[in-house]
Amino acid sequence: MGQHSGYQNEIYLQGLAEKTPPFTTDATRLEAVAAEAFAPGPFGYVAGGAGSGATMRANRDAFDRWRIVPRMLADATERTLDTTVLGTAMPAPVLLAPIGVQSIVHPDGELATARAAKALGVPIVLSTASSYALEEVAEAAGPRWFQLYWPNEPEVCASLLQRAKRAGYEVLVVTLDTWTLAWRPQDLDQAYLPFLRATGVANAFTDPAFLAGLAKSPADDQAMAVLRWVSLFTGQDKSWDRLPFLREHWDGPIVLKGIQHPDDARRAADAGMDGIVVSNHGGRQVDGAVGALEMLPEIASAVGSRMSVLFDSGVRTGADVLKALALGADAVLLGRPYVYGLGLGGEDGVRHVLRGLLADLDLTLGLCGRRSVSEVDSSLVRSA
Numbered sequence: 001m002g003q004h005s006g007y008q009n010e011i012y013l014q015g016l017a018e019k020t021p022p023f024t025t026d027a028t029r030l031e032a033v034a035a036e037a038f039a040p041g042p043f044g045y046v047a048g049g050a051g052s053g054a055t056m057r058a059n060r061d062a063f064d065r066w067r068i069v070p071r072m073l074a075d076a077t078e079r080t081l082d083t084t085v086l087g088t089a090m091p092a093p094v095l096l097a098p099i100g101v102q103s104i105v106h107p108d109g110e111l112a113t114a115r116a117a118k119a120l121g122v123p124i125v126l127s128t129a130s131s132y133a134l135e136e137v138a139e140a141a142g143p144r145w146f147q148l149y150w151p152n153e154p155e156v157c158a159s160l161l162q163r164a165k166r167a168g169y170e171v172l173v174v175t176l177d178t179w180t181l182a183w184r185p186q187d188l189d190q191a192y193l194p195f196l197r198a199t200g201v202a203n204a205f206t207d208p209a210f211l212a213g214l215a216k217s218p219a220d221d222q223a224m225a226v227l228r229w230v231s232l233f234t235g236q237d238k239s240w241d242r243l244p245f246l247r248e249h250w251d252g253p254i255v256l257k258g259i260q261h262p263d264d265a266r267r268a269a270d271a272g273m274d275g276i277v278v279s280n281h282g283g284r285q286v287d288g289a290v291g292a293l294e295m296l297p298e299i300a301s302a303v304g305s306r307m308s309v310l311f312d313s314g315v316r317t318g319a320d321v322l323k324a325l326a327l328g329a330d331a332v333l334l335g336r337p338y339v340y341g342l343g344l345g346g347e348d349g350v351r352h353v354l355r356g357l358l359a360d361l362d363l364t365l366g367l368c369g370r371r372s373v374s375e376v377d378s379s380l381v382r383s384a
C-alpha cells in the first residue's frame, strides 16, 4: 500500500465513532473556511495578493489547463513517494514553503508548523521573517532549509547564514522577488502590516550584527529597531555578480526562489547555483504576471538536467503536485494551505492539511498507475 493513504482509512473509521475531521479535507476550500475564522487583518495578509489578484487566478488557471491521463492494470498497489532533493531525503516531493510572520494566525506560529512537519518527516523552509528565532524553530524541527531575504548589510547577512548553518539548516533558499512589497490592496485597505508591530522580526532582533547597528536595544526603542529592519530588507542593490558572496558564506546547496524566466534560470545555473524555485510568490508581487506553472515546462527543459527545479504558487491538491512533477519539477513547496491549517488548528491543523495532501497525492499517483515519483513524467498529462 502507499505509505500515506492511511489517513483516508483513519478518517472513515473515526466516522464509526461519529467523529469527523477537524475541518475540511478539501484544500481548495480552506481559504473560505479561514475567512470565517481568522481576524480580518491576518486573513487579508495570508490570502491577499498583488493588485487585482490576476496572478493568483492565473496560478490556479494554469493548473486547470493541464489534465491527467491515468493508466490501468499497472499494479500500483505498492507505492512510495520517497524522494531526495539536494541531499535532503523526504517522504514525498513536498516541502513547506517559507512563510513569514506565522504568529499572526496562531501564537505558536512556526514552532507548531515545525512540529507538525517533523512528525511526518516533511522538510520546512524557514523564513527570514519568522516570528520565532531560527534556533528555537530548529529545536522543534525535523529536516530544515533556511530562506534568506538578502539583507543590505554584508555583516548581517553573514551572521544570519552562520547561525542557520550552526542550527542545522541544510539548504539555503534565497528569495529574489520580494525586495519590496507589491501594492497589496487587502493590506492597504486595512492599513495592516505585521512588521510594524514587531512581528516577524525575531531573527533580526536576536542577531548580534543587527543589534550592533542599533543605538538602543529593541526593548528600549522598538520603532527604531523596526525601521532598521525595514531598511535592511528593502531595496534591490543586488545583481548576479553578487552571488559569490553567498557561496563564500554558505557551504551547502543554494537555491534561488522566484525564478519565472528561462534566461534567469540559465543564469542561475551558469552562476553555479544548485537549484531554483519557479515561483511568482503566490501572486503576491507582480499583478498580471504569468501563472507560475505556465513557465515550468520551458524552465525545466532549459535547466532541469543541470540543477534541481522546485515549484510553488497555486499548489493545493495531490493532482496539482503530480502535474508540477510531470512538467519538470523535482518537488513542490506548499504555501497558503498549511497556514490556513495553522490558524484553524495549530500544530494539529497543519498536520491535518499535510496528511490530507500526502494521502491525496499517494492515492492519485496509484490511481494513475504509477508507483513512485520516478515514474511520473510528461506522459502523465496533456494540455486541456
Ligand SMILES: Cc1cc2nc3c(=O)[nH]c(=O)nc-3n(C[C@H](O)[C@H](O)[C@H](O)COP(=O)(O)O)c2cc1C
Residues within 6 Å of the ligand: 045, 046, 047, 097, 098, 099, 100, 127, 128, 129, 147, 175, 257, 279, 280, 281, 282, 283, 284, 312, 313, 314, 315, 334, 335, 336, 337
Ligand atoms: C503570508 C505569506 C507570507 C510569505 N512569506 C514569505 C517569506 O517570508 N519568504 C518567502 O520566500 N516567501 C514567502 N511567501 C511566499 C511563499 O513562500 C510561496 O511562494 C507562496 O505562498 C506560494 O503560493 P501559494 O501559497 O498560493 O501556493 C509568503 C506567502 C504568504 C502567503
Ligand SMILES: O=C(O)C(=O)c1ccccc1
Residues within 6 Å of the ligand: 099, 100, 101, 129, 178, 200, 281, 284
Ligand atoms: O508577505 C510576503 O509575501 C512576504 O514574502 C514577506 C516579506 C517580508 C516579511 C514577511 C513576509
